[in-house]
Amino acid sequence: MALINPHLNFNGNAEEAFGFYKSVFGGEFAKVMRLKDIPNPGFEIAEIDANKIMHIALPIGKNVLMGNDVPSFMGTVNENENRSKISVSAESKEEADHLFNGLSAGGTVEMPIGDSPWGSYFGMFRDQYGIEWMIDFDPKYQGKI
Secondary structure, X not given: OOOOOXXXXXXXXXXXXXXXXXXXXXXXXXXXXXXXXXXXXXXXXXXXXXXXXXXXXXXXXXXXXXXXXXXXXXXXXXXXXXXXXXXXEOOOHHHHHHHHHHHHOOOEEEEEEEEOOOOOEEEEEEOXXXXXXXXXEOHHHOOOO
């Protein structure tokens, strides 16, 4: 079965954001590459962009959360736009609480975590970097997602 791996764009703070995500999910970065490390002599990088992240990857279970900084010549990401949400299926209520409380710190809670009308344990928020998340634990789907 194919895996879906979210990829996030940032305006120069990808490394900070991914350090935060790593502090919540744990693990180690599989890859960190800066724009200045692109091995292409024909692709000149502006000094202001040299240390920005070209690619960063944080394995989480069988999936990988990936991201990059948008180079200045491409403009900026609208951090207040309505983006798609990243949905995380937790393996327990405890894990759901840990992820919700950790990732939502400094962000804006849209729906506090708790028992939902559809029978799962669910919460939704925008983190301090503008990324939207949904955390869900549903015992009837345990091990099936």
